[in-house]
Amino acid sequence: MSILVIAxxxxxxxxxxxxxxxxxxxxxxxxxxxxxxxxxCGKVAEQAAQIAKIRKVLLADHAAYEHQLAENVxxxxxxxxxxxxxxxxxxxxxxxxxxxxxxxxxxxxxxSDVIRIDSPDTFARPIYAGNAIATVQSSAAIxxxxxxxxxxxxVATNGNAPIETLDDTFSTSNATFIKEEIAESDRPxxxxxxxxxxxxxGMASGENFEMLYTLADKLNAAVGASRAAVDAxxxxxxxxxxxxxxxxAPNLYIAVGISGAIQHLAGMKDSKVIVAINKDEEAPIxxxxxxxxxxxxxxxxxxxxxxx
Amino acid sequence: MKVLVAVxxxxxxxxxxRVKPDHSDVDLNNVKMAINPFCEIAVEEAxxxxxxxxxxxxxxxxxxPKEAQEQIRTALALGADRGLLIQTEExxxxxxxxxxLKAVVDEEQPQLIILGKQSIDTDNNQTGQMLAAxxxxxxxxxxxxxxxxxxxxxxxREIDGGLQTLKLSLPAVIxxxxxLNEPRYASLPNIMKAKRKPLDTKTPADLGVTLNNxxxxxxxxxxxxxxxxxxxxxxxxxxxxxxNEAKVI
Ligand SMILES: Cc1cc2nc3c(=O)[nH]c(=O)nc-3n(C[C@H](O)[C@H](O)[C@H](O)COP(=O)(O)OP(=O)(O)OC[C@H]3O[C@@H](n4cnc5c(N)ncnc54)[C@H](O)[C@@H]3O)c2cc1C
Numbered sequence: 001m002s003i004l005v006i007a008x009x010x011x012x013x014x015x016x017x018x019x020x021x022x023x024x025x026x027x028x029x030x031x032x033x034x035x036x037x038x039x040x041c042g043k044v045a046e047q048a049a050q051i052a053k054i055r056k057v058l059l060a061d062h063a064a065y066e067h068q069l070a071e072n073v074x075x076x077x078x079x080x081x082x083x084x085x086x087x088x089x090x091x092x093x094x095x096x097x098x099x100x101x102x103x104x105x106x107x108x109x110x111x112s113d114v115i116r117i118d119s120p121d122t123f124a125r126p127i128y129a130g131n132a133i134a135t136v137q138s139s140a141a142i143x144x145x146x147x148x149x150x151x152x153x154x155v156a157t158n159g160n161a162p163i164e165t166l167d168d169t170f171s172t173s174n175a176t177f178i179k180e181e182i183a184e185s186d187r188p189x190x191x192x193x194x195x196x197x198x199x200x201x202g203m204a205s206g207e208n209f210e211m212l213y214t215l216a217d218k219l220n221a222a223v224g225a226s227r228a229a230v231d232a233x234x235x236x237x238x239x240x241x242x243x244x245x246x247x248x249a250p251n252l253y254i255a256v257g258i259s260g261a262i263q264h265l266a267g268m269k270d271s272k273v274i275v276a277i278n279k280d281e282e283a284p285i286x287x288x289x290x291x292x293x294x295x296x297x298x299x300x301x302x303x304x305x306x307x308x
Numbered sequence: 309m310k311v312l313v314a315v316x317x318x319x320x321x322x323x324x325x326r327v328k329p330d331h332s333d334v335d336l337n338n339v340k341m342a343i344n345p346f347c348e349i350a351v352e353e354a355x356x357x358x359x360x361x362x363x364x365x366x367x368x369x370x371x372x373p374k375e376a377q378e379q380i381r382t383a384l385a386l387g388a389d390r391g392l393l394i395q396t397e398e399x400x401x402x403x404x405x406x407x408x409l410k411a412v413v414d415e416e417q418p419q420l421i422i423l424g425k426q427s428i429d430t431d432n433n434q435t436g437q438m439l440a441a442x443x444x445x446x447x448x449x450x451x452x453x454x455x456x457x458x459x460x461x462x463x464x465r466e467i468d469g470g471l472q473t474l475k476l477s478l479p480a481v482i483x484x485x486x487x488l489n490e491p492r493y494a495s496l497p498n499i500m501k502a503k504r505k506p507l508d509t510k511t512p513a514d515l516g517v518t519l520n521n522x523x524x525x526x527x528x529x530x531x532x533x534x535x536x537x538x539x540x541x542x543x544x545x546x547x548x549x550x551x552n553e554a555k556v557i
Contacts, residue, residue, distance in 0.1 A: 070437065070447055094468070096433050097447075097450070101441040103403065104403060104439075108403070113431065128431070131324060131325050131334075134525050135526040135528075174477040174480075178474060179473045180471070181471045182469040237452065244346075252550070252554070269531075288536065291554075292536075293543070304547065
């Protein structure tokens with residue numbers, strides 16, 4: 001068993017879901033290597049080298065990998081990965097964009113969003129927006145899978161693994177990067193925050209989200225949203241929690257003006273404690289909430305902010 | 309420009325699926341089926357490209373049982389020109405679907421292929437990227453806006469941090485995210501017209517594709533159910549519970 005974990009990063013920082021993915025990898029076997037593909041990403045390789053219990057870091061540092069273009073990165077991963085038994089990546093948009101392409105290049109079936117590892121060939125994953133959990137056995141020659149970070153602990157970072165440089169470059173001319181609009185925020189990242197406050201259609205406008213930001217800053221929380229709030233243009237797309245948005249599992253999730261559609265629940269129902277604030281006592285969100293407050297959010301959110 | 313759109317027949321998104329008592333699978337007996345919401349968005353985008361004069365013909369293909377003809381008809385009613393059903397009783401893996409689509413691409417030579425980013429049954433989010441690998445075409449996955457300009461397409465993609473824009477040369481593969489567009493409702497006259505549009509049926513063997521699914525479902529279980537908690541009467545009580553009972557703030 002030898003496992004290749006694809007690091008998720010932005011050329012400066014290693015993203016935390018990589019650490020959770022390494023824990024999943026260590027459940028498969030002891031020989032875990034990390035591939036850092038990017039441009040001017042030596043710092044990321046150094047951070048990856050500190051991950052405990054890994055064998056080595058493979059660094060592919062080239063302009064072709066700067067923006068994680070799937071066309072280039074997938075060829076690299078398939079080339080490097082073909083001598084491994086498993087190839088894993090965090091189930092963020094980078095992993096979801098690239099790994100299926102890797103699997104097809106290697107002519108193997110892929111598994112998405114693995115939440116549990118039973119053995120080196122048997123895994124569990126949610127289907128139907130998390131309304132069912134499938135246990136799947138794979139006889140693929142190489143098991144290519146994305147890992148849902150919220151279901152695995154982060155591995156320690158007190159290691160000191162060697163860094164090996166790779167020279168393989170794959171560069172396509174049929175896809176070019178134009179631009180990236182990345183939301184800047186001082187608040188914790190949605191997927192790793194201990195507290196998440198999400199607003200829905202009930203917020204009624206983007207301006208009203210200020211209330212949630214103020215509350216969030218008091219609780220050191222991240223702010224999320226339902227699809228309805230994103231579709232209405234209240235907040236940007238990267239804040240969407242749910243089946244097709246981000247998956248979060250914080251200690252505390254506060255849903256404000258969110259009805260609790262199954263697609264939204266799929267992204268947050270593994271949270272430890274759920275609070276729902278909704279003026280409709282019949283709202284389905286109350287069926288999963290530990291503490292429900294039937295009230296007008298415009299009245300109680302400012303009160304909450306004063307009391308915490 | 310020819311556009312190929314792939315659509316899947318899935319459980320209607322409003323239906324909460326149940327697991328069979330023997331844990332062999334989910335129970336789809338007598339359950340309302342529909343076109344996968346993301347596939348519907350893909351069809352809508354193709355139709356808009358046709359209305360703009362960018363697309364000349366829209367071919368819609370589905371892989372699945374005979375009944376998937378219904379979903380192809382839905383797509384035809386939305387504005388696609390002709391349909392192709394690749395009939396299989398057993399649903400192939402995403403890679404199997406991508407191989408079948410690759411065979412259709414080889415035959416039809418579309419300049420643009422649009423798929424939904426994921427189907428709401430398996431939640432795989434794989435097929436488009438796999439098809440892109442098999443055809444060696446560039447990919448624009450999780451697209452929230454697209455713009456065709458001459459021999460290339462600009463795609464804004466929804467990524468974890470925000471939006472990324474890529475320029476892809478055609479032919480290319482696009483997968484639709486939720487905000488790419490809001491699909492129209494098919495009008496009655498168009499539903500009637502769709503009944504007369506050509507709909508071809510083939511088998512994987514006709515396309516020369518052998519399917520080999522290496523993923524075996526061992527069991528399907530319901531998720532751990534969350535118990536509904538309590539209702540608090542005031543913000544004070546809520547804060548007290550969070551501090552002293554749940555100890556999360
Ligand atoms: C394919 C597909 C994928 C999807 N993916 C996602 C996803 O990833 N994430 C997601 O969230 N959704 C997703 N959805 C959408 C989902 O089905 C729901 O439409 C959406 O979650 C509803 O958002 P909401 O709860 O904010 O809005 P609504 O359902 O409109 O609920 C608003 C709530 O606010 C309450 N409210 C209004 N005003 C106040 C007030 N003043 N005070 C207190 N409460 C108030 C109302 O009582 C109501 O319960 C998806 C749908 C589809 C079809």
